[in-house]
Amino acid sequence: MPSSEVSLALFVPLIAKTDRVDDVAGFLGKGYELVQAEPDTIQWFGAKYDDHTPPTFLILDTFRAEEGRGAHLTGKVAEALLANADALLAAGPEIAKAVVLANNVRDTSAGVKNGLRVLLEAKPETVEAVREFLTGALPLVEDEPETLVWYALEFPGTNRFAIVDFFADDAGRTAHLNGEVAEALFANADMLLATPPDVKKISVVAANVKV
Template sequence: MPSSEVSLALFVPLIAKSDRLEDVEGFLGKGYELVQDEEETIQWMAAKYDDHTPPTFMIFDTFRAESGRNAHLTGKIAEALMANADALLAAGPEIAKPTILANNIGDPSKIKAGGLRNGLRVLLQAKSDKVQAVKEFLTGALPLVEAEPETLAWYALEFPGTKQFAIIDFFADDAGRNAHLTGEVAKALFANAEELLSSPPDIKKITVVAANVKV
């Protein structure tokens, strides 16, 4: 089920202090409670990068319009993040505002029954003369994603003003994630990577800490 109504996002990596990992996870769990009152925040996910040094978390959320994104940036969770950043984080949060090129929300019953448990964060750096081609590749990948029943949420992003793109997706378990990593989207990405990208895709496995998905 495409969620074409969401067109904007926030992507916020959080580098945790090594002795505050549990506190960061706890903060993100409380963030889940705060964001439920934000009617214009359509999907909100907090996750931890697996096997990553320095220890890194991320917040990813989606909106229908700039008004929703701005409301979130001035809301309770953003206020709490800034108030706790010095105590919890090794560096200040860097907030990126990507545009959603294409996205797909899978079977709502699976999302509600099993939740989103893990995912992938894939950064793509386009060659200077291949920016439009990368856009077209990502939007064209949507039918392939729709054919993956275990891919519960998938987003293709562009970071305006840069040559950088991203894919962020979520699954109920490792089986779903592994099926995606060996599926048609991944095959197409790697088949075209050398032509389109200035460096190999930067793929990080992530574990979901908390998620609030309106479907």
């Protein structure tokens, strides 16, 4: 299946107050309902980090153009998030704009349940090399049938990158972690990265995927 034609993203970690975790999950469920009315928000994921302290969630959404991203940032989901931030969140939210370097989106009609969030900090002299590594990883991902959704992101103006991917079950996630992309990333980490890859397992709370 061809990669989805998205070029921009928003990456929004949400640190929940310890007594409001269920409420944040409920908020993401309502966000899913709202985002369905946004035709220019192409993919939207709300997820929770597994076994993470403090309890942390993530919103990831993608767009074909800046017009769509701008509309989302002034839309009902963002409005509701900011209106409820003080009550639900321990900090933030910190909304990071990202460029989609490469992506692959397969048929997700059966649902996505598990995911990975990988943060990468390039050495100052290896930013271009990390960018090339991530774009060059796409053919390897396309050969992984159980990796249903995969994004390589760059945060402009920084030396930071991210990989976010989603799977139907933990078997698919495990296969990816044991696959060629992960093997190549860790084999090149000392050469390319200022710090080791920060890998977190996540679970999908809600998702709306257009292709």
